[in-house]
Amino acid sequence: MPEPVNATAAALLGLLRDGPASGYDLYQRAASELGDFWTVTRSQVYRELTALAERGLVTTGEAGARARRDVALTDEGARAFADWLASDPVGEVVRIPLLLRLAFADALPEARLRDMVAAARAAHAARLVEYEEVERAAQEAGAGDRDLVTLRFGLRYERAVLAWLDEDVRRL
Amino acid sequence: MPEPVNATAAALLGLLRDGPASGYDLYQRAASELGDFWTVTRSQVYRELTALAERGLVTTGEAGARARRDVALTDEGARAFADWLASDPVGEVVRIPLLLRLAFADALPEARLRDMVAAARAAHAARLVEYEEVERAAQEAGAGDRDLVTLRFGLRYERAVLAWLDEDVRRL
DNA sequence: TGGCGCACCGGCCACAGTGGACCGTCCACA
DNA sequence: TGTGGACGGTCCACTGTGGCCGGTGCGCCA
Numbered sequence: 474m475p476e477p478v479n480a481t482a483a484a485l486l487g488l489l490r491d492g493p494a495s496g497y498d499l500y501q502r503a504a505s506e507l508g509d510f511w512t513v514t515r516s517q518v519y520r521e522l523t524a525l526a527e528r529g530l531v532t533t534g535e536a537g538a539r540a541r542r543d544v545a546l547t548d549e550g551a552r553a554f555a556d557w558l559a560s561d562p563v564g565e566v567v568r569i570p571l572l573l574r575l576a577f578a579d580a581l582p583e584a585r586l587r588d589m590v591a592a593a594r595a596a597h598a599a600r601l602v603e604y605e606e607v608e609r610a611a612q613e614a615g616a617g618d619r620d621l622v623t624l625r626f627g628l629r630y631e632r633a634v635l636a637w638l639d640e641d642v643r644r645l
Numbered sequence: 646m647p648e649p650v651n652a653t654a655a656a657l658l659g660l661l662r663d664g665p666a667s668g669y670d671l672y673q674r675a676a677s678e679l680g681d682f683w684t685v686t687r688s689q690v691y692r693e694l695t696a697l698a699e700r701g702l703v704t705t706g707e708a709g710a711r712a713r714r715d716v717a718l719t720d721e722g723a724r725a726f727a728d729w730l731a732s733d734p735v736g737e738v739v740r741i742p743l744l745l746r747l748a749f750a751d752a753l754p755e756a757r758l759r760d761m762v763a764a765a766r767a768a769h770a771a772r773l774v775e776y777e778e779v780e781r782a783a784q785e786a787g788a789g790d791r792d793l794v795t796l797r798f799g800l801r802y803e804r805a806v807l808a809w810l811d812e813d814v815r816r817l
Numbered sequence: 818t819g820g821c822g823c824a825c826c827g828g829c830c831a832c833a834g835t836g837g838a839c840c841g842t843c844c845a846c847a
Numbered sequence: 848t849g850t851g852g853a854c855g856g857t858c859c860a861c862t863g864t865g866g867c868c869g870g871t872g873c874g875c876c877a
């Protein structure tokens with residue numbers, strides 16, 4: 474039984490199924506394709522890639538232009554990915570700075586609270602619009618439910634947050 | 646302009662407004678009162694407390710029974726808390742392991758997916774029930790909207806997740 | 818009333834995650 | 848032709864996580 478890989482490393486392996494890529498590529502793709510429900514930083518990408526290479530789960534090619542080094546999935550890496558994919562999803566994390574402040578709302582000046590809420594509302598509304606546009610574009614391109622399921626989570630999440638802001642927070 | 650405190654340190658300062666407490670107490674309170682939207686670990690509590698004491702934002706009392714050491718908020722600590730409270734809430738984090746797996750659903754065996762979804766559904770449904778009970782108890786105890794606003798976020802979040810699982814994920 | 822289990826209380830460590838600073842490279846376009 | 852900005856990678860300090868360790872005293876039951 475080999476050591477299991479962590480979720481972030483697994484995500485990189487998953488992206489590498491589409492073919493070799495540089496750390497830079499992987500960071501870009503992770504941010505845009507997974508960023509809404511799984512944060513990854515650049516530092517992390519390179520650290521994980523180093524560790525994965527040491528374990529033989531990826532191979533590192535020659536340095537090309539601008540010191541670019543493509544990494545590629547090995548068979549062992551593909552196996553490690555499959556193992557992770559079937560493993561139990563644990564470790565859901567939700568950390569909401571606005572909520573933490575609201576928990577101490579008794580000491581928060583009214584006006585300041587109103588500003589914060591307004592800013593949060595604007596940010597979430599903008600994200601909702603963005604998601605809706607992505608959904609429309611995807612549907613026009615003929616995407617199936619399988620491709621849209623993570624997006625739909627985002628849609629529901631943003632709508633729930635907006636409803637909460639408008640109906641529950643507003644009343645304070 | 647003093648260095649601002651981070652959110653976790655601020656949360657501890659906020660809890661200390663109710664009076665002196667040990668690190669152990671603070672961890673318990675943070676887990677139960679803030680844990681649903683702000684995770685804090687025991688290691689972190691003690692590390693932050695040490696740092697806060699070095700900066701003079703809390704004072705550390707004598708060791709009592711079982712090496713217990715109560716820490717208390719200083720005036721400077723109260724000021725630092727107020728500054729943090731009024732500062733911009735940034736750094737919302739949402740990390741959902743199930744979603745990360747769903748993003749790679751093409752490689753996930755049907756049966757395994759069904760199990761994961763069922764487990765997630767059960768967990769979220771249980772949490773929703775728990776929140777509803779807390780809400781009922783709080784209302785009977787005469788709590789106001791201010792006390793319930795963070796709880797209401799939890800209720801809306803859990804309901805949104807359940808709707809997503811039942812309506813969007815189920816169809817896969 | 819003695820002892821014993823469990824909650825209390827804290828320390829420590831390794832590893833994961835974050836954000837920013839820094840550096841060189843080369844491509845497009847003015 | 849030269850330069851701004853995207854490309855590509857490294858490093859660091861700090862924050863966050865989880866587990867392990869070890870001592871202590873309170874409460875309860877024999």
